[in-house]
Amino acid sequence: MKRFQHLALLGVVALIAGCGGSEVAENDASQGSGADSAYLASSEPADAMPVGEAREKAGDGEELTLVGLIGGSADPFVDGLAAFTIVDPNVPYCADDEGCPTPWDYCCTQDQVKDNIATVKVVDESGAPVSKTARDLLGVNELATVVVHGIAKRDDQGNLTVEASDVFVRSSK
Structure with missing residues (x-):
């Protein structure tokens, strides 16, 4: 036995x-x-701007709502944290017929990703990152379209991170 x-x-x-x-x-x-409904918005926030526009307009500390697709690299999720990267929906990802096994890495259009990518970090009410993977917390996968609402954070290189309090996951069509 x-x-x-x-x-x-x-x-x-x-x-x-x-x-x-x-x-x-x-x-x-x-x-x-x-998924954890504490961080999932039940309805899509209005006036979401695409990632590329947010990278141009959003200042550090500003409240914003943006839309994007989970991706930008072969592994857009951060292990152990509810954090991931999103890419502007206007940037095309690799099509199935191009033979790309990971279309969410945007290998066919990588030159467009640099100015159209943002990091999303889901935070709790105290502003601390949630220590559960976004896959588990939000029930999402690569290329899911999300609308996030939160506070913009900029670094010295101009990279955009959104400390999100709410995430709306669009249903796939």
């Missing part, structure tokens, strides 16, 4: 450690049981 328990435990560990298996399983579980 003890041998069977050890084998079962090893099987579970192998499944979790396998090639992205834990992320898929966790993502499916979060979608099935619902």
Whole structure:
């Protein structure tokens, strides 16, 4: 009996450690049981600007609402935090017929991404980053369209980060 328990435990560990298996399983579980509604907006905020426009106009500390697609790199999610990058919806990602296994990395249009990308960091009411992956917290994957509302933060290089208090996930069509 003890041998069977050890084998079962090893099987579970192998499944979790396998090639992205834990992320898929966790993502499916979060979608099935619902994501954390404390950070999900129930309706889409009005007047969202695309990422590229926000990068041009938003100043440090300004409140803003922007829209984008999760992506910009092969792995747009930050491990252990509810943070990810989004790209302006006007920047095309690689089409299926281009043979790109990860269209969310925008490898076909990477030259356009630099001026059309922002980092989204979901924060709690005290402004601290939420320490749960965005996949689990929000039930999202790459290329999901999100509308985020929060405070703009700029660094010395002009990069834009949004400390988001609300995220609206558009349903895929």
